[in-house]
Amino acid sequence: MNKVWHKGLPFSAAVAPYLRRMASVDEHREALLRLQGVWDSLALLGQMSGTATDIAQTRTAFQDLTTTLLDSLARRLHARALERMAGKARVTIDILVRNLFERTADVGFLAVDGPLGAHALLDSADAHHADSRAALQARFAAYTAKYSVYDDVIVLAPTGEVLARRDDRQPLQRCDEPWVADALASDAPYVERHGATALLGGRQGLIYARALRAPGATADQPAIGLLCLSFRLEDEMSAVFRQLLAGPDERAVICLLDEQQRVLQSSDPWQFPIGAPLPLRGERLMFAGRDYLCATAAASGYEGYMGPPGWQACVLTPLEWAFEDDQAADDSLRILGDALDTSRLFDAELQGIPREARRIQRNLSRTLWNGKLRSHGQAPGDTSAPGFATTLLNEVQRTGAQLRQVFEQAIATLQQSALAAVFDTALFQARLAIDIMDRNLYERANDCRWWALDVRLQRALAAQGTPRAAAAASEAQHVLQHINSLYTVYSLLLVFDVNGRVVAVSDPAQARHVGQTLTAPWVAGALALRDPERHVVSRHEATPLYDTPGAVGGGGARPTYVYATSLQHDGQVVGGIGIVFDGDPQFAAMLKDSLPRAADGAPTDDGTTAAVALYAARDGRVVASADARWPAGATAPLPAGTLTALAAGETRRMHIEVNGMVYAAGIAMSQGYREYRQGQAVSSEDVAAVLLLPLGPKVLAPDGGQDGSFVPPVAQAGTERLDIAAFNVAGEWLALPAGLLIEAVEQPRLTALPNAPRALVGMLQHDGRMLPVLDLGLALYGHATATSEAPVLICRNAQGQGLALRVGELGPVFSIAATQALPSPGGRARLVRGGDASAPRMLTLLPAEDLWALLGVPAEPRSLALPAA
Structure with missing residues (x-):
């Protein structure tokens, strides 16, 4: 990958032009470089004093990781900005195209x-x-x-x-x-x-x-x-712009462009005037002396209609604002992130950064631990304050911890930003889903009232009960069939007389309904209307007018909406018109269009855990769903009462757990569109859109054991000093006399031992000898130590016998007065109380003679010795 140097560090060429606009990248860069400057000074002191000469490798590893982290952060900021803008552009053009599709049908209806x-x-x-x-x-x-x-x-x-x-x-x-x-x-x-x-x-x-x-x-x-x-x-575009650019901090501009890339409509004509040509040549645009990041989207199409040729939407954000971190600190997101496996939110490189940081820190801890062992071993009887070497090692350890903390903060920021972005996307797409539904049902409410103005339908119903009844019904059937051919979102159109008897239907295959008397409440409601501006709509419920396709003689009634109004002739109600919304495919298309997509318009589902989109009534009943787990009529996967209290147009975000997977939930209650449902009282039939985006599986809390580090006590004055090296095994803090330990090694190659006790996990070669390796967690507590990160301690007693111990993690190396090691009840081990007064912990100092006894042999087998190299 091509790299471009910026302020002393290499970055990907794709993000290099934007780095001076990425404040968060600079903040982390400065903190890391400042600490690495301190590290350089400590490394120099270590070389001059002859101690800690091997920390240079750790410094190099941290520098390499700094480069990876900052480049990843920059690329993620860049990708997130483009994804957010591309999403708005795609929604802009697709909402418009859906609207214009209805216009292509309207002109066909009115022309006859x-x-x-x-x-x-x-x-x-x-x-x-x-x-x-x-x-x-x-x-x-x-x-x-x-x-x-x-x-x-x-x-x-x-x-x-x-x-x-x-x-x-x-x-x-x-x-x-x-x-x-x-x-x-x-x-x-x-x-x-x-x-x-x-x-x-x-x-x-x-x-x-x-x-x-x-x-x-x-x-x-x-x-x-x-x-x-x-x-x-x-x-229409003003309404779309208001919806997509809601919020006081929204600085983007949305433009509708024609096929010559001229501005047709603009959310901010002062920045991009109507008629201005935009010379788009990629993601960056210089216009009127200002630099913009931009994303465009062409129409996805609706029912085969692609909109006016060449039209597209373009979202532009001034570069000085394009990479602003608009996510305020949110402790709830941090807590949620700690409880989740969020690996699916990060690419492989970002997932590897925390692992690499931990590996570097483990190596550093092991290096410093070994250095302190040597330092404490220089003068075992000295009771003076720690010497220069120990002080230097402590300072190196502190600086390493600060470096790790900066890395962890950067990763936490990325994690929180990623989580917040998912929640924002869920809410944005939920608002889109309910807006699509409101706009669609606005058309349905208008259609029934518009078609009720057709004089042919009015005369056909007025003729019922006269000798012209049959001919009039045939004409009505022809009119309905023509309308239904233009408006394909309906499964059936029908007209009925003042008694609710069906006179004609649009689909000859459903002629069985003709002559039947309709008794649903919406029929009486429609016949009672005298105002041509009013209509009624059924509950979302199963109706025989919307049956299973292909069912012989009908059957298998499915839930949908039926819109209806009265038909009037010469000032008298002569019947009504009912239009049966083809809910299954239409709602499915709406929900599919509301699912998030990548910047290139491709679905973001990775095939393992899909996003979930559904419509639900206030009582939690599913109206429509894009997921087979929650079909229409089922209960939405939300806490009881979630939708009850939402006002019209109100939104909510939350997280829910479904079968161990945690989802970010975006919820948006319907608020109507234009005149449709504006100002209506709260109803149980109000519908909300629910978008569930997977965050990751829930992480089980670790079992038992102590957590946190062990703080050494302050050494008391005394005639005898004990040098102690601490380590953690199965959540318990243990220690051995420092003089018993040679060094700590990481992930050594082991040779298996057939028929050995379970705790004896193999043999390793060290300093020309083969040593048995004892898993101390298995030997003492019956819990095997995780091998991927477990250090191994090399021990040697006064008789020269060698032994290796696998432990969980390394702790401090420190000195205490012998009197601070207290006898333990019923054993030879001694106890040391930690120095943290707020959370005191006990450390168990193991007796050296017990270690070899754990192997079941009194001494190291002579046959294991190798010739000196």
């Missing part, structure tokens, strides 16, 4: 509206033309009252003349722009056009158009007019 076509065929000289135009304007007003996403509905003649429009403030009488002629000649389901147009007073606009055909006309016959729906793009 009877009064609209009749007006287009009416001669302008006809005496009824003015009345027809006024009626059509009122009809457009009724349509846009239900769909506030449109600011105008316009009908043009084949000559470009304006026949009628919703916004009659516009003085334009004729539009001769080339795109109008192209749209009139097109037989496409819709024509999508963005740009400045005289039709909208010269302003930029996004228009969906479709040629109008006379009843019974074929596609090759001339159009009788052109329907144009003007979408409120600026209004």
Whole structure:
């Protein structure tokens, strides 16, 4: 990997340009280099005094680890910034494309509206033309009252003349722009056009158009007019920007770009004006004298629709803010991190840093332990204060501990940042999931009211009970079938009379419902409506109108929503329309779109533990789920009452445990969209989105034993001094006389001994001799010592007999007065009380003669001796 030097350290080329903007990297770098400067001074003193000459290797190891740590930290800050920005860009364009998909269906439905076509065929000289135009304007007003996403509905003649429009403030009488002629000649389901147009007073606009055909006309016959729906793009994008850039510290800018990478919409026109070209050439952009980090995303597509060609979203953050650590210290995250195996949150390199730091520290501890052994062995009878060598070794040990602490703090910061990022992602994606649902159901609530304005459906229901009933029902079936072909999110559309009897359905395969009388509460609710702006919706429950696909004669009712409203004719309610939402695939698609993705748009699931996305009602009942463990109707994996108290639009984050795996949970309660569900009272049918992202399995607490270090007591005055070397075995602090110990070695190669006692784990070669290795944990407590990090102590008694002891960890080497070693009850061992008054611990000083007795032999076998080298 190419490296670039920055302030004396090598970094990956990808992050080098951003290092001066990464304050946290500089903070850790300065702390580590400052301590390494102290280390250099101590190493020099050690060389001059002839002690601690082998700490240079440890210094080099710490320096190498410093390089790895800081580079990893920089690369993670860089990757996290890009991931966060790419996520916002992807959400921006996908939310817009979902919205525009509905517009492509709307223009197809309205293009076959009877009064609209009749007006287009009416001669302008006809005496009824003015009345027809006024009626059509009122009809457009009724349509846009239900769909506030449109600011105008316009009908043009084949000559470009304006026949009628919703916004009659516009003085334009004729539009001769080339795109109008192209749209009139097109037989496409819709024509999508963005740009400045005289039709909208010269302003930029996004228009969906479709040629109008006379009843019974074929596609090759001339159009009788052109329907144009003007979408409120600026209004819609402003709402998206507000949602995604919530929070006082959000400094990013979101832009919608066209295929020439010009700004169509901007969350901050002062920084990126509309119409400005953005010369995007990667992740960094210089614009108007300012440096930005940027990420772009093209549409993922919805139901095969990809949005206007070439449109994409771009998120840009000024470089001075791009790598700010926005995670405040959070003790709960630190505590949570300590209880988890968070290895899945880090790449292999980051996982290796703590292991390497521990290995270096173990080597340092062993080096210093051996040095102190030699220091204490120089003058066994001296009662004076420790000499220069001991003082130097203690200072080296203190500096090494500070270095390790800086590493641990850096790793803890990374861990806390990683955990916080997961929680932020869970909450962000939950908000996205509920926003997608609210926007989707907004369309459903509008659809039923919009289609209730269709005069053909109104007349068909008014004709029930007359000789035209059958013909009228057939026409209604044809209308519903056409609508359902445009709006594929429904499994069934139906109309029913004032008695709740089904008159017609959109799907001939479900004609069995025709003639049945519906008794669900939503039917009576719809028939009771007199206001055309109102609708009803069923509970999310199983209904025979949404049965299992392919079931013979129906059956296997599934849960979904049914939206309904009344149909009125000549001021009288003549029946109602019900639209059955195809909940299973539609909710699944919403939840799939809400799952987090990597910067390149690929799913982040590693195939081992997947994220979980679901919708749940306030009582915890699952409405829809992307995980088979929690199907619709099951109980969501949340503590009881979690959703009950949430207000509309309120969010919450928490962690939960499911079968030993801990998840970060992001929860967002529905707040509606535009007019949909705004200001409604709290209901048991309110829905929240729940996103669960795996953090890692829970780590079991270690069993029993003492934890923490042993603090040596202050040596008392006395005629006899004891030099003691301490170590930990199975959680117990033990010690041996320092004069009995030669040195500590790490992970020596062992030769197995057949048929040996379990505690005798093998033989090792040391100084030309083979020594038996005793696992002291097994010998004394029956618990084997972990071999990966266990030091081995080389012992030799006064008779020259050798022995090696495997222990858990090394402790201090210190001196006490002989009188401070107290007799133990019923044994030859002695006890030493630790010097920590707040948490005193006892250390057991083992008698030397007992060690060889543990082997079951009185002395070292002569056959084990090797010739001197």
